[in-house]
Amino acid sequence: MDADEVIELLGLEPLPGEGGQWAQTWRDEHSTAIYFLLQPDDFSALHRLAGVELWHHYAGAAVDMLLLGPGGSVSRPRLGDDLAGGERPIVAVEPGTWMAAETTGDWSLVGTTMAPRYEEADFELGDRIVLSAAYPEAAADIARLTREDAADG
Structure with a gap:
């Protein structure tokens, strides 16, 4: 399979602002879940x-x-199935942690779940200048993983 086939089979659509292709798979009063696909030209x-x-x-x-992390920590986990190589099939991201992701190959299909459920008002895009000042050791990654028009969120 290639990315286009996965996108068609799962009915994925572009996710404005954040990037990637997505589809919501579950939403109730307690939780939400999505499919999310990344390709090399997006993040x-x-x-x-x-x-x-x-x-x-x-x-x-x-x-x-x-x-x-909110306390200034920087980590770079790899989400995947090569357990012996240090990859993990699930990564938990704590509240208030800035997160970004990119594929290491032709495409990656992941999912995310939240409980309590996702609410649009709780989503904030990162500002390249502000984050680079707060996390100088990650400035190159921050420059690559932010969008220039994200300052107005």
Whole structure:
């Protein structure tokens, strides 16, 4: 399969602002879940949420994540199925943590779940200048994983 086939089969659509292709698979009063596909020419731009978000790897290449913690921590987990190589099939992102993701190959199909559920008002896109000043050791990654028009969120 290629990315276009996955997009068609799952009914994925472009996700404005953040990037990637997505479709909501579940929403009730307690939780939400989505499919999310990344390709080499796109990425999940740095953003943060008010609740915990669990990222799950489903198919395709591994995903490199950048996590910028509220206390100044920087981590770079890899979401995937090569357990012996250090990849993990689930990565939990704590509330208030800036997160970004990019595929390591031709395409990656992941999913995210949230409980309590995702609410648009709890989503914030990262500002390249502000984040680079707060996390100087990750400035090159921040420049690559933000969009120039994200300042107005």
